[in-house]
Amino acid sequence: MKILVPVKRVIDANIRVRVKADNTGVETANVKMAMNPFCEIAVEEALRLKEAGHAEEVIIVSAGPEKAAETIRTGLAMGADRGVHVQTDDRLEPLTIAKIIKAVSDKEGCDLVVLGKQSIDDDNNQTGQMLAALMERPLGSYISKIEKNDNGFAITREIDAGLEDLQISSPAVVTADLRLNEPRYASLPNIMKAKKKPIDAMSPADLGVEVSNRLTVVKVDEPPAREAGVMVSGAEELVDKLKNDAKVI
Amino acid sequence: MSVLVIAEHDNSQVSPGTLNTVTAASKIGGDVHILVAGSACADVASQCAKIAGVSKVLCADDDSYKNEITENVAALVKTQVGDYGHVMAPASTFGKALIPYVAAQCDVQAISDISDIVSDDTFVRPIYAGNALETVQSADAVKMMTVRTTAFELADAESGSAEVTNIDQAGATDWVQFVAQNLSQSERPELTSARIVVSGGRGMQNGENFAMLEKLADNLGGAVGASRAAVDAGFVPNDYQVGQTGKVVAPDVYLAIGISGAIQHLAGMKDSKVIVAINNDEEAPIFQVSDYGWNEDLFTAVPALQAELEK
Ligand SMILES: Cc1cc2nc3c(=O)[nH]c(=O)nc-3n(C[C@H](O)[C@H](O)[C@H](O)COP(=O)(O)OP(=O)(O)OC[C@H]3O[C@@H](n4cnc5c(N)ncnc54)[C@H](O)[C@@H]3O)c2cc1C
Numbered sequence A: 001m002k003i004l005v006p007v008k009r010v011i012d013a014n015i016r017v018r019v020k021a022d023n024t025g026v027e028t029a030n031v032k033m034a035m036n037p038f039c040e041i042a043v044e045e046a047l048r049l050k051e052a053g054h055a056e057e058v059i060i061v062s063a064g065p066e067k068a069a070e071t072i073r074t075g076l077a078m079g080a081d082r083g084v085h086v087q088t089d090d091r092l093e094p095l096t097i098a099k100i101i102k103a104v105s106d107k108e109g110c111d112l113v114v115l116g117k118q119s120i121d122d123d124n125n126q127t128g129q130m131l132a133a134l135m136e137r138p139l140g141s142y143i144s145k146i147e148k149n150d151n152g153f154a155i156t157r158e159i160d161a162g163l164e165d166l167q168i169s170s171p172a173v174v175t176a177d178l179r180l181n182e183p184r185y186a187s188l189p190n191i192m193k194a195k196k197k198p199i200d201a202m203s204p205a206d207l208g209v210e211v212s213n214r215l216t217v218v219k220v221d222e223p224p225a226r227e228a229g230v231m232v233s234g235a236e237e238l239v240d241k242l243k244n245d246a247k248v249i
Numbered sequence B: 001m002s003v004l005v006i007a008e009h010d011n012s013q014v015s016p017g018t019l020n021t022v023t024a025a026s027k028i029g030g031d032v033h034i035l036v037a038g039s040a041c042a043d044v045a046s047q048c049a050k051i052a053g054v055s056k057v058l059c060a061d062d063d064s065y066k067n068e069i070t071e072n073v074a075a076l077v078k079t080q081v082g083d084y085g086h087v088m089a090p091a092s093t094f095g096k097a098l099i100p101y102v103a104a105q106c107d108v109q110a111i112s113d114i115s116d117i118v119s120d121d122t123f124v125r126p127i128y129a130g131n132a133l134e135t136v137q138s139a140d141a142v143k144m145m146t147v148r149t150t151a152f153e154l155a156d157a158e159s160g161s162a163e164v165t166n167i168d169q170a171g172a173t174d175w176v177q178f179v180a181q182n183l184s185q186s187e188r189p190e191l192t193s194a195r196i197v198v199s200g201g202r203g204m205q206n207g208e209n210f211a212m213l214e215k216l217a218d219n220l221g222g223a224v225g226a227s228r229a230a231v232d233a234g235f236v237p238n239d240y241q242v243g244q245t246g247k248v249v250a251p252d253v254y255l256a257i258g259i260s261g262a263i264q265h266l267a268g269m270k271d272s273k274v275i276v277a278i279n280n281d282e283e284a285p286i287f288q289v290s291d292y293g294w295n296e297d298l299f300t301a302v303p304a305l306q307a308e309l310e311k
């Protein structure tokens, strides 16, 4: 089995983003970037499947500008075998990204695509679902567990009401939720080794995908701020305030 | 042009989130229709027919829709998209899985988690864990989106009188086999629609200590939630998680107990009407967004609060 893991370069989860003064987006200049945390979980799971003997190769793909190669390199340092960089400076919407990933998966003959459930910058939560629909392969969204078996994969999904177990056939598309695993850190020797691993570069056009955006970003605003209120010093005071000032209990 | 809302339900009860979604749909203008895909779901269809503002209910009653398998429901929605200008579902795990799936089948770019409607093609949605609000205009012929339910009122559930039309099943996949569900059982109100939410974080130390919060929630008629740290540590199940990548809540009162207030947590609760924080670290960021902060050890504060409420 070959596993494809699509990864996205995003602003680090610990950074407090700032909306640009001209309301066209958020400040990205000189801001720390990192692999989207859900993609780290996806890479980790692919590596574990390989280490358990279920896969021969783990390929990382990222679509984006030149710097996205650094994020692919992070996946290689974690232990993936090689990378594919679909280079473009255009803004990419999930539908286009799904078309790009499908083209790469078709070309490489991948049996399983493991994505993150959500990118923490755009908070889309779309690409994996779109990919499964385009590839006409079973979707396992929001998984917290995956096991290879004779009939494909046994998965557990995190849903609003609790957990759900499904059996899906192979080949398949799955998206990783938080509890799937705890991603490993890349060791120094592995970071060195990753520098020598190959990354294939190509353009969306090379894959036969046209970048056609459907959404226009009209503006990006700062959300209304919440003010800090008052401090209380005891239960009696708190209950009194909730009952008589806020009138909510 | 009409709007199609995909109902979320458990085959016996339509979810409150569906009522919020109908309100969002009504803001677009035009007729609002609801699609119910379920198994032995006639009750759900009649409930949907009574929602104010709904003029038609389409009901597909078939075994293959029993467990909300994305592929099966998507196949049905695809056959119904027809002339609708908009297709909407609540931004629950059901809607978030379904809408992008159908959108890709229809070559449409879906819009996630809309929190406001500017016009019939322009919508507002939170990005970066709610640290920015993005306004997007769609050029697609059909707009497909999920709705942030806390941003819209509940539609009246009793005053409508729509007709129910039964429609055919649209083919089921054999790729996906339902095995089991392991659902949290609780008599408490559902987290995303509860009027009061009592949430605990890493400061709770273990799962047993959550009994204190359950007691408090029962006293107030509320639900119990948690931070990611509390879920990751195994104190409570995954469906308790409030935040950017968990559930979004906006109750009248949100009590954050032993929760530091990371941006990812705030993303899921900062639209609450009144926020109360109990934390023994006076520097905890949660105090910057709380209406009432109490700088105290939770193991002292929670029993004291319980006693005061029982008075
Ligand atoms: C990709 C990603 C997604 C995430 N999604 C979410 C999400 O959806 N929801 C979410 O909540 N988090 C999410 N997080 C995690 C988030 O960044 C924080 O790590 C998490 O919210 C911290 O949980 P906490 O406040 O319970 O724990 P901590 O930050 O450890 O805070 C514990 C608090 O308890 C207080 N405390 C300890 N003991 C006591 C006591 N005896 N009495 C009173 N107070 C006490 C401490 O002072 C501290 O403020 C996400 C992170 C990432 C990277």
Ligand SMILES: Nc1ncnc2c1ncn2[C@@H]1O[C@H](COP(=O)(O)O)[C@@H](O)[C@H]1O
Residues within 6 Å of the ligand: A005, A006, A007, A008, A009, A036, A038, A039, A042, A061, A062, A063, A064, A092, A094, A097, A114, A115, A116, A117, A118, A119, A120, A122, A123, A124, A125, A126, A127, A128
């Ligand atoms: N530019 C990209 N390149 C490769 N994979 C991506 C890209 N954007 C999103 N993905 C994948 O899709 C997942 C979900 O992203 P999203 O749909 O944007 O929330 C991510 O966790 C990645 O696995």
